[in-house]
Amino acid sequence: MAPKKGVKPVVAKKKPEKVVNPLFEKRPKQFGIGGALPPKKDLHRFVKWPKVVQIQRKRRILNQRLKSLQNASQVQARGQSSKKGATLEKRAQAEAEGKPVEAKKPIVVKYGLNHVTYLIEQNKAQLVVIAHDVDPIELVVWLPALCRKMEIPYCIVKGKSRLGTIVHQKTAAVLCLTTVKNEDKMEFSKILEAIKANFNDKYDEYRKKWGGGIMGSKSQAKTRAKERVLAKEAAQRMS
Numbered sequence: 001m002a003p004k005k006g007v008k009p010v011v012a013k014k015k016p017e018k019v020v021n022p023l024f025e026k027r028p029k030q031f032g033i034g035g036a037l038p039p040k041k042d043l044h045r046f047v048k049w050p051k052v053v054q055i056q057r058k059r060r061i062l063n064q065r066l067k068s069l070q071n072a073s074q075v076q077a078r079g080q081s082s083k084k085g086a087t088l089e090k091r092a093q094a095e096a097e098g099k100p101v102e103a104k105k106p107i108v109v110k111y112g113l114n115h116v117t118y119l120i121e122q123n124k125a126q127l128v129v130i131a132h133d134v135d136p137i138e139l140v141v142w143l144p145a146l147c148r149k150m151e152i153p154y155c156i157v158k159g160k161s162r163l164g165t166i167v168h169q170k171t172a173a174v175l176c177l178t179t180v181k182n183e184d185k186m187e188f189s190k191i192l193e194a195i196k197a198n199f200n201d202k203y204d205e206y207r208k209k210w211g212g213g214i215m216g217s218k219s220q221a222k223t224r225a226k227e228r229v230l231a232k233e234a235a236q237r238m239s
Contacts, residue, residue, distance in 0.1 A: 059135075067213040110176040111167045113139060117146070119176050125152050127192060129175040131160035140173055148203050153195045 029036040049057075094100075110116060110125075119125045120143075128147050134140045147154035157163065163172040180188045215223070 064212060064214045065216075067210045107179050107181060109167055110178060111163075111169070111172045111174065113173055116174045116176040117143075119178060120146055120150055120152055123150055123152070124178050125150075125176045126179070126188075127177040127195070128152055128154040129163065129177075130154060130156045131163050131171075131173050132156050132158055133160055134173045143174065144199070144203065148200055151200075153192045153200060155195045155199050 031038050110119060116125070116128065120128060128143065130140050130143055144154055144156075160171040160173055163175050164170050166172070166175060
């Protein structure tokens with residue numbers, strides 16, 4: 001047999017020793033009661049918020065957790081404001097000059113649940129805009145079905161407060177357009193087509209789906225852990 005080659009032992013690297021001055025004593029901080037001040041951290045979640053803010057946040061979380069119809073969780077775009085001041089100035093100027101003032105019926109946005117319902121039933125409405133956060137939701141939850149029955153385009157937008165600003169109110173559950181200006185009819189027809197495609201035509205599709213049911217991070221982690229245990233047990237039974 002050939003002689004075995006000798007393997008040299010690996011020499012461990014020696015770390016240079018730190019020169020410590022005995023005059024400087026090491027004093028680690030103790031963050032217990034009566035000790036050093038704790039380091040700064042984000043205390044945002046421990047702030048005691050006003051009752052109104054607490055209710056708003058709880059309501060939002062509850063709406064996320066609860067399962068609801070998909071119709072109530074669809075959202076579209078914003079609206080636009082009208083130029084009222086310029087029209088009034090022109091009318092006042094014409095009256096001052098003694099010219100005849102044309103008393104045409106003004107084009108306005110209709111609001112109020114009973115009024116809008118009447119316009120839909122009379123088939124006078126061209127577009128119905130519903131807020132997504134009406135409380136209680138039962139006030140407007142039947143409107144999409146009525147609009148679909150009367151073949152009127154409807155959309156669900158974000159914010160009853162946004163709808164309220166259009167009609168100079170704090171909030172508005174539903175708005176309605178009956179007429180538009182001749183120069184805006186082309187653009188309005190395009191908007192109606194897009195709304196019909198996203199809401200009216202997909203009514204049956206959304207009716208079969210449920211919205212909400214979004215749980216918190218802790219609850220989701222527990223559910224995933226349970227699923228892993230069940231999957232492991234099922235795999236053991238199969239083997």
